[in-house]
Amino acid sequence: MPDDDDGDQTRELRGFWSGNIAFGLVSVPVSLFSASRAGGVSLRMVDEDGTPLQRRYFCSKEERLLESDEIVRGYEVDEDRFVVIEDDELEAISPDKSREIKLENFVGVSDIDPAYFERAYFLVPDEDGSRPYWLLARVMEETGRAGIATFVMRGKEYLVAIIAQHGILRAETLRFHDELRKPEQVGLPGIAKPDSKLVSSILRAMRKLRAKTLDEDSLTDEYSSRLEKLVQGKMRKGKDVVKAPDDIGPSERESAEIIDLMQVLKDRMRGKEKDSSASRTGEGAKTKRSTLDERSKEALYKRARALKIKGRSSMNKQQLIDAIRDEA
């Protein structure tokens, strides 16, 4: 099912894209994971009693909730006339680019104007202790180079810069050249010759604000701090607080996912020696995993309800899969 909604509540510890990085004839199987988090402290939608709600798709004609396999992508060609485009059709447009990021061009990282950068993903090697991954990351970091390529992810072509930092490869999507407007396209007027006295007085004011490095404290999200203060005040008074007895803390979920991701990253970077998690990725576990993975979240939820799994209402798909697997 096309999932264009990257909303907080549907986040899962699952790669956005899986495929190969190709460097000459060397191929590195990787998965992409988001390296940025949603803005601010996310608030949860609840009903009047404080029950956490789920976002679902709804057919207004049949007036009922839809399962994810009942939903398709459509393009509006005329008013209310849609052409349905299937996922495999989108992939068939450019099958190679849907599976491979081919690094045929390298540039200096600092040659790329920052206005091009859009979003960063971590590249996690699919194979434990992948030697080509380590090799590519090392040589790119030492030479300060970025690999530039285009590839297709979720029905869209992306220009991407692969950058190595701290031994990790990142895929940073870039805007295409024709997506960045030039001043004349925006309609900015010609600039008159500036008044030199005015320039000097502005320069004097600017000099007072000179600094060598970015004060990262100024990048803190003040809204979130105020929100946390407001919440703490209400908790002290015990006002409007709903205890969630059988629920684990979903607010931790996002940061927990980032920590999980870091752990996955570390594990995959490690060599082949078996650790305690090895049994889960063995062949037997794999078949079970994939059949569960194919089920819709709704189907999983029903199964979780049948198994009376606690905290199921606040679980995302992966958590449901894990909980069902533990129960079975």
Added chain:
Amino acid sequence: MAARAIWKGIIRLGDVKVPVKLYASVEDRSTHFRLLHRKDRVPVRQAMINPETQEVVPYEKVRRAFVTAEGDLVLLNDEELETIEPPSSRTIHILQLLPPRAIDHRWYVRPYFLGPDEGSDGIYAAFIGALQKEGREALTRWVMRKKEYLGSLRLVAGYPMMTVLRHSHQVASTEDLQLPEGPKLASKEIDMARSLMDMLTADFKPSDYRDEYRARVQELIAVKSSGGKVKKIPLRKKPKTDDLQSALEASLRQERKRA
């Protein structure tokens, strides 16, 4: 055609005030799809449901709650949320003037051009002149539509461009990640990878890269819209190389032949 300004603000620097207009400098060119119900091809709507009862909860009855670390919910009403909104203002504060690139590109989200407001051409030109002479990038802060923003302000193609920045907790850092020691790499492998990379290195020319997929999605839509069938391109199978060193050798040979 000139773009429409999305907001008006005033840059403040000591006693100096520069009234400006904000213009989007990114143009979205991707093809947008709607999600449809497969059976009747009606666009779907989003609804909030109670997962226990599977009942739709009307939007006027939806509340917001903060989830604590323990999993408790603290309900917040609209009036309470209003009290923590930032006070509205038109001021763009300049916090610091930094050397170019002192703000890492990973903080960058979305760029905007700043143009002069009515009657501010003189001070606007002087501001650009000063920024040019100073040769630095400004860290800015402002409030727009009840939200606080941080930005980087610098000259691009001779005009001020202000880019919205991410907040600190939004960027996941790998700095503190203590990576395990990697597999041993032979110095020959490193040398070959370096040579191959050298051969593939050139200046960055953004106009060399085109979104070909976009046009082909439009073709696909046109063909399907007129009832036609689409031919599928089969996936090319590629030989798998397990031996890193011989793959590097073969790549170098191939690249030398091309050159």
